[in-house]
Amino acid sequence: MGILNILYPERCPVCHEILRGKDGVCEPCRRKLRYIKEPRCKKCGKEIEKEEQEYCRDCQRFLHSFDKGAAVFAYDEVMRRSISMFKYHNRREYAVFYAKEMYQRCGHFLNRCKPDVILPVPIHRKKKRQRGFNQAELVAKELGRLMNVPVDTKYLIRAEKTTPQKELTRQQRKENLKKAFVLKNFDKKYERVLLIDDIYTTGATIDAISEILRENQSKFIFFLSICVGRND
Numbered sequence: 001m002g003i004l005n006i007l008y009p010e011r012c013p014v015c016h017e018i019l020r021g022k023d024g025v026c027e028p029c030r031r032k033l034r035y036i037k038e039p040r041c042k043k044c045g046k047e048i049e050k051e052e053q054e055y056c057r058d059c060q061r062f063l064h065s066f067d068k069g070a071a072v073f074a075y076d077e078v079m080r081r082s083i084s085m086f087k088y089h090n091r092r093e094y095a096v097f098y099a100k101e102m103y104q105r106c107g108h109f110l111n112r113c114k115p116d117v118i119l120p121v122p123i124h125r126k127k128k129r130q131r132g133f134n135q136a137e138l139v140a141k142e143l144g145r146l147m148n149v150p151v152d153t154k155y156l157i158r159a160e161k162t163t164p165q166k167e168l169t170r171q172q173r174k175e176n177l178k179k180a181f182v183l184k185n186f187d188k189k190y191e192r193v194l195l196i197d198d199i200y201t202t203g204a205t206i207d208a209i210s211e212i213l214r215e216n217q218s219k220f221i222f223f224l225s226i227c228v229g230r231n232d
Contacts, residue, residue, distance in 0.1 A: 010093060011091070011093070013029075013082050013085070013097045013098075014026070014029035014032060014033065014078060015029050024096070024100060033073060034073060034074040036072065036073065039051035039053070040070075041054075041056035042054050042059075043055055043064060044203060045070035045071050045109075046059075047074070058203070062203075064207055065206075066206050067220055068109075068113075068222050069206065069225070070109045071224070071225045071227055071228035072101045072226055073226060073228075074227065075227035075230075079227050082094065086098075086135055086198075087198070090132065095135070095138035095141075099145075099146060100142070101226075102143055103146040109222075113194050113220075113222045115149055115222065116191055116192045117151070117152050117190045117194070118144045118150070119155060119209075120139070120140035120151070120196045120197075121136045121156075121195060121196065121197040121205060121209065122134060122136075123135075124160070134153075136196050136198055137153055139196055139226065141153075143196065155190075156181060156213075157184055159179070160179060180208060181212055183213075183216055189218075190218055191217075192218075192219070193221050193222070194224060195221065195222070195223040196225070197225045198226050199225060199227045199229055200225040200227070206223045
């Protein structure tokens, strides 16, 4: 382990420099992180301005297929760089930090979910082959280990390669994801499901997955993401 640490030293998931200490992130960078705080939307977990609102503008206007969701960080410039390094520069070790933050910061939410299974949001097999991994899967496995909850990486698959969601409007995102996801084993039933993704914005991806899960008798569907972005 010592030799591996020398050859591949652990790096801070924010500044990407060699990490000092055991906190998972260097202290100056810890202060840069913007955690999602109360008041939050009671549906998707986004920050809202006034507690009496209960729901964000997005969840006031549109119905969602999932039951409830949460996120750890705001998707600001700091986390945008962190997630980019994680996904596109092979910083797989960042998954440990993200999962730990999810577990510690969203413990109350996770206790209420009581999932039977954790499902990572899948990416298309071609993208996974190019990248070498699915970022949501890495985080889900780490979180599953902390929660002692099974992670099923084969139940849900992405059957169609779609246009990147960030380039589309809300309606285009919804149309883009039709028939994108399929269940591989309809004989397997999960009553309480926790979906894991890196970024939540409009909820189109989580909704599309939730709809097919409900068709296969899932009764309670929750999501937890690393970051939540603004779409107002």
